[in-house]
Amino acid sequence: MSAPVAWFAADWGTTHLRLWALDAGGTVVWSRDSDEGMGKLAPGGAFETALVRLIGADMPAGPVPVIVCGMAGSRQGWAEAPYATTPCSPPGLDAATRVPTAGERLRVHLLPGVKQDTPADVMRGEETQIAGLIARDPEFDGVVCLPGTHTKWVRISAREIVSFQTFMTGELFDLLSRQSVLRHGIGDGWDAAAFEQAVSDTLARPATIAAQLFGIRSSGLVAGLAGDAARSRLSGLLIGAELAGARPYWLGQRIAILGAEGVGDAYEAALAAQGAQVERVDAAGLTLDGLRAAWSALKEDA
Amino acid sequence: MSAPVAWFAADWGTTHLRLWALDAGGTVVWSRDSDEGMGKLAPGGAFETALVRLIGADMPAGPVPVIVCGMAGSRQGWAEAPYATTPCSPPGLDAATRVPTAGERLRVHLLPGVKQDTPADVMRGEETQIAGLIARDPEFDGVVCLPGTHTKWVRISAREIVSFQTFMTGELFDLLSRQSVLRHGIGDGWDAAAFEQAVSDTLARPATIAAQLFGIRSSGLVAGLAGDAARSRLSGLLIGAELAGARPYWLGQRIAILGAEGVGDAYEAALAAQGAQVERVDAAGLTLDGLRAAWSALKEDA
Incomplete structure (x- = not known):
């Protein structure tokens, strides 16, 4: 029982x-x-x-x-x-x-x-995952990356959320891969080399992002870019531009990536290629740990 | 008759x-x-x-x-x-x-x-508009901007298309304003000051584009950003990032903007704010002029 x-x-x-x-x-x-x-x-x-x-x-x-x-x-x-x-x-x-x-x-x-x-x-919602992270590791001092539809970069110090920045990267990927002109050439698989090249392209020249995106379509028509490479390049262009914009968050910092395997792996690979040290945190149970932390306070009050 | x-x-x-x-x-x-x-x-x-x-x-x-x-x-x-x-x-x-x-x-x-x-x-299709432009002004030497779903920047010299670059700016605007989380806060009107500020923001820091885009949503929730300002800011962020990427095309060049009044006006305002000299070319009839130029060759052959 x-x-x-x-x-x-x-x-x-x-x-x-x-x-x-x-x-x-x-x-x-x-x-x-x-x-x-x-x-x-x-x-x-x-x-x-x-x-x-x-x-x-x-x-x-x-x-x-x-x-x-x-x-x-x-x-x-x-x-x-x-x-x-x-x-x-x-x-x-x-x-x-x-x-x-x-x-x-x-x-x-x-x-x-x-x-x-x-x-x-x-x-x-993310603040409760962070509460769970702090409950597990109260001394955590660094930056947490939470990849997703709206990826968040969060500075944490002394058990506080110091500042954060949200990027629409995941939603842009979904819209562009499913509903834009690019959808005609997007496959289902993964091409790690195409991803890494794309990250490097937009990290170096983030301003060209809207042109590089159309280049996926052009490369399909003109140079026969394969569907898997197109999908990986789309992901890499968006993540590369995000890393360029988020550089103040991750450069020289302790970085923990929370969450989903596929996209978490992509962020880890992109950051590692920039020489950043990355920890992975299993996000399973993190929200529940955060809710438990809140419950503990209720118990103490009672 | x-x-x-x-x-x-x-x-x-x-x-x-x-x-x-x-x-x-x-x-x-x-x-x-x-x-x-x-x-x-x-x-x-x-x-x-x-x-x-x-x-x-x-x-x-x-x-x-x-x-x-x-x-x-x-x-x-x-x-x-x-x-x-x-x-x-x-x-x-x-x-x-x-x-x-x-x-x-x-x-x-x-x-x-x-x-x-x-x-x-x-x-x-755009090449035929350009044929029409060259038919009207055979000595044109400079850069043509064709705003649209896929905006094109085209270098023209000696009646030739020398090089060009396409930006997905218009399609990104449509997807983001109608189908993303931003749609909740997007109005129908125009706020010129919000547009100009946004152009300036992404021209200066194009890498932050995906964060600035989410900022439209956050500013609606946190600071009560109005719908018209949100729509103008979305347009300005995308055009500002495009101008940063297209700088090698327009900086110090003779620039002609072809086409559609609303979006053509937006590009003209954005470029003018950067001190660029811009001509507007009435695109009505330009495609027909290009097709007439092709017909002339047929007549001469006959």
Whole structure:
């Protein structure tokens, strides 16, 4: 027989909800996924309905806390959890927004995202991964790269998010490979040499990015560029330009790359080619560790 | 009563077909548009069917030439008209591809596009606008900017296309303003000051383009950036980065901007802010003038 569920942790993003049920010691009793992300739900009560449905017959009898991070706390989400402002620690429960619920069995806390005023920037969800990283390694002092649709570079020191910068690299890759004129020549495979050459091209001359991108199409027509090389070159051009822009973040710094294998490998290869020392951090469980850190504070308060 | 139709001129692009019927002196007898662009037609005979349908009851009795420029001459078009290679004059009828037709009343000539081997680049249709420009001003020596989905910068000297470079700027603007996360904050209007600031930002630091783009979203969330300013900033960031990359084309050169008022105005403002001298060339009729130049050669041959 499993331990009783003492609280829930939720990573509620734009496209997915990941829910964990945990006992008082922070051990996972069960976990579930749903595709009822923020993008599918109207602001407000629809979130409670989706959460109650996902818990189903496993709803605990007594009122239990639910600690939520991610887009559910945005203006278009369950309720708005206003941003903390850099420099700041990853915000905990003291900064969370309590959402009233129709039922009495859940006490919902939405963790805030983090904003930066100058230059303007925002994150929602990544701050909880960072909380998990700091919980694992409280002395971490360096830069974290979180590759994704909107790749983030985050300076961390003394358990605080000092500053950060977001690049639309992943979204540009998706749009260009699927919906632009380049889609005609993009394959499925990978060509490491083409990737590295492309990184080097835009690192050296980032201003030519929009011309180099069209060059993928031209090289297909004129020089028979293969689909795998085209896809790898597209990725490399975008990452190379990003590394040129993010140089103040990574040059001479301790760098940890969080997350997804494929794109994480690409960032690691690109940075290594520039002589940068890179650590890889397994992102699995990092968000949950961040939510556990928030739960610990709640326990101490109780 | 109008003069008899001696030949047809066609600008056959991806999305549209523009057809002119002209008399032996090159005067337009009538003209018609169709949305049966290359993108809607299977390669081969479907093009003849579309053309015959558009001419309809106005089909001349005797066989007449049809001079076609644009994507109809691409591999996915009516038939492939192989590229001429830079440096070269805008290719004329001597380089055109004759396409066999089922009917006997049309003799179809597909004008080639132009390619560049290093760096790889291609154009189809723009070379005929340039032929029109050279027909109007044979001594033109300088750089032509053709803003559009794929903006082209073309060096012209001694009636030849010396070299050129294509930037995906227009397509990036369309994708980002309509299909990316930025679409939530993009308005319909124009804010000239926001545009100029953005041009200046990416001209100075083009490598940060992917971060500056996400900054439009962040500034909307954090600082209430207005929709019109967001749209103008998006355009300015992309054009500023392009100008940084295209600097070898325009710096210290005679520059002529061809075409579309709105985006042509934006390029003119951006270049003027850099102290560049810019001429505007009315692009209306330029393609037809280029097709007339090809027809003149046919007349002389006959």
